[in-house]
Amino acid sequence: MGGFGDRRSAVADEPADALAQVLAADAASADADADADADAASAPGDLTARAAAALLGAAHRTLFEHIMDLTREGRSNRQIASIVTRSAHQVFGLLKASLADYAMR
Template sequence: MTAGLRELKKQQTRQAISDTATRLFLERGFEAVTIAEIAAAAQVAKMTVTNYFPRKEDLALDYHEPFTAALAHTVAGRQEGESALAALRREYLAAVERHDPAIGFTGPEFARMIADSPALTARLRELHDQREDALADVLADAFAADSTADPADEPAVERTADPAADPAADPAADPVADPVADPVADPAADPGDLTPRAVAALLTAVHRTLFQQVLDLTRAGRTNEEIATVATRSAHQVFGLLEASLGDYAVR
């Protein structure tokens, strides 16, 4: 068997296990189904199930890897002249249009399964936290790269001979020179700066809030079209709350 066929076989086995597990979870509830029962129904060894899915929760939340990487990926690939906030808003609205399961369009039975399972609810919180960590790393890396830029590329600033007439000649008179006065102005100036982490927390909180709303509406049996209408309105509202503070942050 070639490497390509072997990899395809692995993907098919993994998908079959995931599909079987999801069917059993929906029929009987997440906690009521064992790994051994999933293995028997999928006609594989129990060890095969755990090799592909070390955590039982990830059999239900099979999209965990792209989910945790999504925000970081969007910001890393933001367009020229686009801020982190604008990129995430754009991608979220596009996900609403395609009724993406990764933002909560999961179907009422699946949404109820998550809500009824303490283990899945806890795992979902972990995934949101991991998503925040990944986003914070991307923001920190972006500004670490900015800090290594050649100073010769910066526009020259004309100074006057009299410091009293030139506030830029006196750091105490220049609020931009004070990281406390304007922490967003130069987030790479201090290796211990918390701005990327704080921004990641705010942006992830928006997605947590929107995800929960979509999940709640899905569980209530609202149609995808109805949910999309509400989610679009909510997205404009909550992203808009951050526009004044983060609209110009992390612009490529």
């Protein structure tokens, strides 16, 4: 019998799956003028789209947890916004080299 953790994991997976589908479709569209190998690589279910969605989801969860930590510390909304803006640049900066050119419109 599944517990709360199982349901929370399933709910968290739904947006990642939806994002992976959108990324795969965008990558396929971006590759429409490329050769057949590139089209096959960006087909729905492609591991690249699933990995990209997972990375973006992990970045989002990391920042959300950071916000929760700052809130528990009693930081003001202004402080949280300032800190998280810098943190978002840091976290998404880590993904830039891998995802900057993926599924470009």
